[in-house]
Amino acid sequence: xxxxxxxxxxxxxxxxxxxxxxxxxxxxxxxxxxxxxxxxxxxxxxxxxxxxxxxxxxxxxxxxxxxxxxxxxxxxxxxxxxxxxxxxxxxxxxxxxxxxxxxxxxxxxxxxxxxxxxxxxxxxxxxxxxxxx
Numbered sequence: 588x589x590x591x592x593x594x595x596x597x598x599x600x601x602x603x604x605x606x607x608x609x610x611x612x613x614x615x616x617x618x619x620x621x622x623x624x625x626x627x628x629x630x631x632x633x634x635x636x637x638x639x640x641x642x643x644x645x646x647x648x649x650x651x652x653x654x655x656x657x658x659x660x661x662x663x664x665x666x667x668x669x670x671x672x673x674x675x676x677x678x679x680x681x682x683x684x685x686x687x688x689x690x691x692x693x694x695x696x697x698x699x700x701x702x703x704x705x706x707x708x709x710x711x712x713x714x715x716x717x718x719x720x
Contacts, residue, residue, distance in 0.1 A: 589719045590614045592633035594624035594651070595675070596642050600704075604637075604711075611712055621647040628655065628667050634719045635699075637711075640676040648674065656697050671699040671718035675706055 591613045595601050601617040608615045616631060618624040621642045628636060636655075640648035652672055655664045662668065700714050 588612060588614045589634040589715075590616065590631065591715065591719075592616050592618065592624065592628055592631065592636045592638075594618045594621065594636065594638040594642065594648070596620060596639065607708055608712075608715075613715070621651040624651055625654065628670070629664070632667055633670060635671045635673065635715060637673045637675050637715075640674050648676065652698060673699055673714055673718065674701040675704060675711070676701065677704040 589612070591608055593601055593604055593608075593615055595604075595617075596619050598617075598619060601619065605615040605617055616627055616633065618627050621638075624636070624638060624642075627633075638648045638651060640646065642648050642651070652674075655667055655670065655672065657664055658668065699718050702711060702714065
């Protein structure tokens with residue numbers, strides 16, 4: 588069973604998504620802050636991370652991704668550096684910023700995908716399947 592770390596400060600959303608993902612064969616661990624998400628990612632080495640961009644601050648989710656993706660040899664995140672990460676966020680609705688996954692046009696950290704909330708469950712499941720099989 589693939590292990591998904593779901594990081595979102597909306598506890599109701601975490602509970603709802605956890606139930607849906609578990610019904611579709613995933614083991615889900617929830618974190619409600621970037622700090623808790625980092626700790627659990629290191630401790631549990633999930634198969635994928637799904638995170639909101641806006642956690643404790645408007646950019647805490649982005650900072651989390653940049654820390655995990657740190658390519659320094661002595662990075663404390665080296666063991667999980669290549670873990671697929673999906674941003675599941677409402678940032679574009681709240682800030683009106685538009686993001687592109689085209690690396691040449693984007694200021695996003697290296698991620699596996701991005702979905703805007705509210706995401707269709709079928710789309711989320713398809714993205715996860717692409718990310719972790």
